[in-house]
Amino acid sequence: xxxxxxxxxxxxxxxxxxxxxxxxxxxxxxxxxxxVLRDSSGIIQCVAKKENFSEKQWNELKALTxxxxxxxxxxxxxxxxxxxxxEVEINKFNxxxxxDAFPIAKDKGxxxxxxxxxxxxxxxxxxxxMKIRSTVFGAVHEYFRKNSFYEYQSPIFQSVQCExxxxxxxxxxxKEKGVFLAQTWQLYxxxxxxxxxxxxxxxPSFRAEKSQTSRHLTEYWHAEMEMAWASFDDILxxxxxxxxxxxxxxxxxxxxxxxxxxxxxxxxxxxxxxxxPRISYDEVLKLLKExxxxxxxxxxxxxxxxxxxxxxxxxxxxxxxxxxKKVKAFYMxxxxxxxxxxxxxxxxxxxxxxxxxxxxxRESDEKKIIQRLKEEGENIKEYKxxxxxxxxxxxxxxxxxxxxxxxxxxxCKLDDIKESIxxxxxxxxxxx
Ligand code: 4AD
Ligand code: MG
Numbered sequence: 001x002x003x004x005x006x007x008x009x010x011x012x013x014x015x016x017x018x019x020x021x022x023x024x025x026x027x028x029x030x031x032x033x034x035x036v037l038r039d040s041s042g043i044i045q046c047v048a049k050k051e052n053f054s055e056k057q058w059n060e061l062k063a064l065t066x067x068x069x070x071x072x073x074x075x076x077x078x079x080x081x082x083x084x085x086x087e088v089e090i091n092k093f094n095x096x097x098x099x100d101a102f103p104i105a106k107d108k109g110x111x112x113x114x115x116x117x118x119x120x121x122x123x124x125x126x127x128x129x130m131k132i133r134s135t136v137f138g139a140v141h142e143y144f145r146k147n148s149f150y151e152y153q154s155p156i157f158q159s160v161q162c163e164x165x166x167x168x169x170x171x172x173x174x175k176e177k178g179v180f181l182a183q184t185w186q187l188y189x190x191x192x193x194x195x196x197x198x199x200x201x202x203x204p205s206f207r208a209e210k211s212q213t214s215r216h217l218t219e220y221w222h223a224e225m226e227m228a229w230a231s232f233d234d235i236l237x238x239x240x241x242x243x244x245x246x247x248x249x250x251x252x253x254x255x256x257x258x259x260x261x262x263x264x265x266x267x268x269x270x271x272x273x274x275x276x277p278r279i280s281y282d283e284v285l286k287l288l289k290e291x292x293x294x295x296x297x298x299x300x301x302x303x304x305x306x307x308x309x310x311x312x313x314x315x316x317x318x319x320x321x322x323x324x325k326k327v328k329a330f331y332m333x334x335x336x337x338x339x340x341x342x343x344x345x346x347x348x349x350x351x352x353x354x355x356x357x358x359x360x361x362r363e364s365d366e367k368k369i370i371q372r373l374k375e376e377g378e379n380i381k382e383y384k385x386x387x388x389x390x391x392x393x394x395x396x397x398x399x400x401x402x403x404x405x406x407x408x409x410x411x412c413k414l415d416d417i418k419e420s421i422x423x424x425x426x427x428x429x430x431x432x
Contacts (some may be wrong), residue, residue, distance in 0.1 A: 007041035009076055010086050017088065019285065020071040021045070022122070023099070025062055033061045035090075037072065040127070045082040046072055048090040050325065056103055060095060067122070069096040099126040110416075117423055128257035129419060133408055137202060139249040140223045140404075143242050144200040149225060152192055152199040154185035156206075160382050162187050163329060166317050167207040169218075181206035184401055186331070187386050189226040190362065193397050194389070198227040202404070210427050213304070215354045216415040217405060226399035232333075232343040232361040235398040236319055239347055239357045240276050242402065243317060248272050250411055263413050269315040271350070278319040281341065284310060301327035308352045321345040330372035332360040333398075343398075353410035359400025366390040 001018050009017040021039035028034065033048040048061050064070070071094040076263055079087035109259060113120045120126055144151070157179045159268075160169050169181040185201050192199055205222035225238060247268050250258070279287070284302065288294040292309045302310070303322070322341040325334065332342035347357035363369050367385055370380055375402055380387075408420035418424035423432065 003071070005041040006037065006039050006044045007168070009088070010042070010044060010084060012076065014077055014190065015075065015084065016070070016073065016091075017076050018073050019088065019413065020096075021069070023064055023066055023068045023070060026066065028062060033058075033064070034074075035064065035070075037070070037088075038122075038124075042084065043050070043124075044076075044084055044086060044088060045079075046074060046088040046090050048093070057093075061093070063098070064095065065099045066102040067099040069099075070094065101182065114418065114424070114429065115432070116288065121422060124260055126419075128254075128260040129408065129412055129414070131257050131421065132254045132412055133397070133404075133420065135250050135253050135366065136404060136408055136411070137221075138248055139246040140200075140202055140242070140402075142249070143245045144225065147198070147238070148202045149198040149227075150196045151201065152189065152196060153201055153203065154182060154188035156182045156204070160180050160187060160386070161378070162331070165376075167209055169206045169208050176235065183207060184222065185224050186399065186401070187383075189399065190386065190389050190397070193226050193228040194393060194395075195407075198225075199227075200225040205401075208427075212426060212428060214418075215304075215406060215409070217417060217425055218427060220421070221404040222401050223404055224399060224401040226397065228395050228397045229397045230361070230396060232321070232345075235359050235361060235400055236278065236321070236345055237357055239345075239400050239402070240317075240319070243276075243347070243356070244272050246407060247411065258412075261412050264412070267351070268411065274316045276317050276319050276347070277314060278321060278345075280322045281320060281324065282322070284320055287313065299326060300323045302346075304354060307348050307354050311348050311350050311352055311354075315350055317347045317349050319345050319347050328360070330369060330376060330378075331362050333363045334365075334368060345400075349406065349410045350414065351410065353406060355403070356406045356410065357400050357402045359398065361396065361398040364390060364394050364396065 003018050003020050006019055009019050021037045023035055024038035024043050025036040031050050035046045036043050037046050050058050072090055073092040074088040074090040076086055076088045103116060159179060163183040170178045171181060173179040182205055184205055185203060189199060202221060202223045204219055206219055209216040209218055251265055285296050287311060288306060291313060294309060321342050322335060325340055325342045327343050328344045332344040335341045335343060344360035346355045349356045373380060373383060405420040407415050409417045414420055
């Protein structure tokens with residue numbers, strides 16, 4: 001038997017159809033039983049008339065519970081009263097499994113839904129988010145492949161830090177001190193650009209973030225690129241084009257889902273059309289002082305509050321570049337004219353979604369890298385493999401990392417990054 005998806009059945013619009021799925025809603029009277037059936041493609045109302053069934057069958061239908069799995073054969077026809085404009089009159093049915101009482105009901109709080117994420121995943125809201133998530137992953141692959149990047153993988157067990165010791169996960173390994181979980185692919189990507197030149201990945205990254213915020217996970221998916229012969233502008237251009245491409249694809253493929261999430265597509269469209277403003281750290285301090293009355297001493301990193309205030313001034317992501325060297329990672333290239341700042345940039349999303357991309361041109365001077373690693377108290381010997389990249393045919397290069405969940409949270413306008421990933425991990429949540 002060939003089963004149609006609910007979407008296909010609606011497209012067919014008339015005649016007999018075989019469909020299967022889960023009971024999304026049910027109600028009945030002594031003559032009729034209404035079932036709203038759900039599958040991955042959508043929902044449709046089905047109706048059974050008592051007169052068409054034996055008493056045994058009718059009792060089975062009457063006892064049907066939410067989330068029971070069922071196969072239905074029936075006649076589809078247009079019906080203005082039903083939620084999607086079509087209805088299936090049931091001729092035959094086969095209950096595959098009658099579900100226990102489903103724990104998720106309307107009035108449940110956010111923590112309850114997170115405790116039951118394995119079931120909440122079936123909600124229309126989570127389904128919409130997961131479809132958009134799938135589009136985002138696909139768009140990242142498409143963008144980089146269209147631009148002749150090779151897909152490449154770094155190890156997850158790593159011997160050195162890259163983004164600062166405070167967010168490192170140290171895990172037991174065979175050796176005494178254990179190893180670190182990847183914060184980024186970067187130090188293992190740079191050696192490969194001397195062979196493949198243009199590479200990208202999508203992989204999990206790990207950060208031991210102790211604080212509970214709406215934009216930090218301890219395990220998140222990281223889309224990263226690294227490129228030989230690249231100027232700072234080349235890196236920023238790819239970051240901007242990638243974001244535009246992702247949004248374009250989501251609008252193309254997921255208009256239904258954006259509607260379920262009540263996301264204003266016009267707001268997203270602006271970021272496809274307009275060029276992202278690029279402003280230096282120095283200019284940001286001036287802007288925040290003039291427009292938001294915030295006085296930030298030169299040399300301090302921008303915190304969440306400052307990023308949010310800055311994002312209020314724009315309706316697209318804004319690219320902040322040339323940060324003070326002392327707040328940025330050891331590998332970022334010193335500016336030739338001003339050694340106090342580095343060619344590093346953050347993309348700050350609009351609507352208060354924070355940093356979605358961090359990237360930089362890489363320092364080419366081995367001595368400067370060693371100096372900065374020493375200042376951070378690192379053991380230089382551990383970085384031999386990385387320092388070798390600067391010894392044998394070093395070229396100007398750089399790259400960036402994009403936080404997939406931050407981008408999804410922004411695109412879907414979620415209250416919390418935890419809703420953008422199937423099973424969120426934070427300092428306080430590692431179950432289910
Ligand atoms: O700015 P970050 O730390 O940069 C790097 O890791 C570079 N090595 C990337 C590179 O140049 N290849 O992280 C990159 C992005 C951030 O802009 C943010 O979007 C995301 O990763 N991110 C997180 N997302 C969710 N939860 C967290 N705890 C995150 N930490 C960073
Ligand atoms: Mg960053």
